[in-house]
Amino acid sequence: MAASGPALDLLQRVQVVPYSVLGQQLVRGEGVVDRAGPPDAGIVFCDPAGLPFIQRTGPGGAGGASGAIYDFLGIRDDDAFPEPVREAVTAVGLAKHHAYPQEEGGPLHCIHTVGPNFNRRRDDGGQHSREEAQEELAAAYKNVLCEFHAAASGEGGPTQLRLLPISGGIFAGPFADEIAPLTMDALGAAAAELPPEVSAHILAPASPPLLLCVFLRDELDAFERAHRIATGEEAPLPDASASTEAPAEAAAEAPAEAAAEAPAEAPAEAPAEAPADAAPPDADAAPPDAADDDDASLKRKPDGSPARSE
Template identity: 45%
Template sequence: MSFLIARVSALALFAACVQGLDVLGGASQHRHKHKHHKHHHKKHKASAAVSSTASALPALPAAQLVQLSLPPVSQPSQPSTATVTQQEPQHAVPSQSLAIFDSDAQQALPAIVDDVRKAAAHKAPLDELQKTHDSETKLLEDQEALLKADQTGLDKSVLQQQVESTKAMLANLESQIASKRQDAVNILGKALTDARTALEQASSEETAQQTAARLALEQVKAAQKQKVNAKKVIDEAQKVMEVFGGSSAPPVTAAPAAPVLPAISQISHAASEPQEPGEAKGVPFLGLMGSAVFRLSMAQMETDGSELEPPLLASRLQFLRIHAAAARCLGLWLALCLGLCLVSNLGAVSPSRPSPLAATALASSSLLPKVAVVPYGVLGVQLDVSHHLVPVAGAPAADTVVVDPAGLRFIQDLGPAGAGGASGAIYSWLKIGLDARFPHDVTQAVLQEGDAKIHKYGQKQVIHVVGPDLGVVSASTPATRASAVDKLTVAYRHILEEFLSSESLRLRLLPVSGGIFAGPFQKDLPAMTFASLDGAFRSLPPASQRRLLRTGTKISLCIFDQRQLEEFQAMCPACAPDEG
């Protein structure tokens, strides 16, 4: 829905920019008497009257002499309605009707809307300059007509000075009009370019979303077909079992219920707590038990819906029955080992020698208890279920570092101008939304996917990071998910390293490679995000880990879309609560 709003807004901006250029290309030609025109015209009349009185025709009254010497001149300040209508271009538009946008366009593309309005504001002063120019042009025509009339008794030197003064005034007015119009055209030209870029991005996002939807539909159909095939295999297997084992096949003995294990996040949280010598809780044994149960479960899953021939399928089922009994013995043995571990406190080798588990506690600790999943974007604004932007938290403070999910094309070539989505909002907040390029240190450091660089814009600190484009992956499989997590881990590690270099204690980050860049991993992204973030932390040197785990550090994973909030919260029960 957001890309549709952006596309409509871009089209509206494009139309407004074109309308503004049309208006500036043919400004209204209304005539109006100017103070300068009135001054020159009165001065000219007085001069003509004095010269007529001193002429060589003393027998005539002065009034008649003036009437003879001056040709009839129409007043330029009172043109007829027909003349004005004829001179007005047909496409002249009142300034009140320019740059009118709805709320969606203003919120989606605020910087471009401001540019269009700034250009539209040039129309009123441009019209006034044009009116003054028209008045001066008419005055010049009257003065030149008198100068060419060769009337006796006129001081032509004075009249010539007035003509030159009027010409200078016209030249100055023409220069101002040209400069004013060119300024507006330049602003509108940039706004048009930005609007076209936004339109192209929205169109690309629309195409990507449609492609993802088609791919998802194909995967649903494939899963439905697999269900039908699995049922066929079950039916045939039961028929074969009836031939060899009686009228009905005995139910397949289910594998014994796996021992109730703590959640993975709880194990990770327990391992992250500092342990004194002798306090190791046998977590490796829990991992061994979970691994054994997982292998048996995978064997069961491979058998369900298998396409093996009936005899081989029956052999596989018999194999599972044997291993089900073995699993019972394995569970008893593991429970015994775990009990011995807890009783004898295997974690303490001696009172003076630290436990090997305690010595590696930092290496196995987790960053997730320091991470709070918060219901707003990095700028404190949330997109609610009704697609309304709602301020939930304040803007980032000076001691808070913000993560920008930048695009490599924008970092290296396009610059901040034209960027949309979260990056566009961040650049507007930084006041760099119209800049042609990023700072030199950013362009030199961010050269490929996974790279990150922190930069300080005044009092605001931002980490520009380029996440991997997971949309190039055709499908979500265990192998492709593992590869995607590895790429995300590199990006999060660089984010954490840049954050540590800032000496700040607060970090607002967001899920890297979200939206259309998640590709087939849309549903897996919450789990992949926490796995990558925790993996990035564990890959840091111990000193860096200790700095991140210090008391004052606060890391917020900002979820802009309210519809995704519960998914991320559910995937990280070990995360810190949102303190608001």
């Protein structure tokens, strides 16, 4: 379904791009390919950090996207993250911008955020519903956007943001097949929660687009299509559940129709075909079992903790 209101306004500022926040793309059969330049002092980029690394072990043990980012920032061998980052990012969904000085040129700007890991069950043992997943992702995106605004508002701050699908890849869990539309829905939900000054900055005509960076070439089409649907540029496919329900409904109606027609034929056939000693129909025959389709999913209130800016 297409977004509307603040969600649509923000999503129209999003541009899906075929490279990671570091400007590279993973292509099947080709490996990692350079698609765009690495971020410079004018670009702030998002790090999908792990909370244990930020709070306890430091950048050294991180792998995947975060590991590549820490190599790029030059902090791989640091014992710990900068103190402002450790103090701000204390729970899932929080975010913190930090400027990392470089030997040459200006600093590199990174927003560290911790997204939910949907492979893990909730504290009560239940699995996340899609609504809960959207709410948790929306909180993370909101905090990232607020940190971007704070960084861009400083003198000589970055002017463009490279986002990525938070909780994508191995952290998507049961939402792996729908992480693209879930990302768009979460971004749209985040838009409604942004402070007015952040919205005004992001939506200003002179502001650069928000770049949603997709590292895997195999996932690019899904994100581009999800974005087109969210912005109303493309109609969504019909609900697959409707086509699967139709045969079941037809099957349920068929016996009723047959029963309605049977009385008209029965009087003519029964006397001629039924022998005198024929056994009566088995009135005690058990009907087929009915499927139990009750949904016992649990709900919980999402973490809406605001980000802290320094």
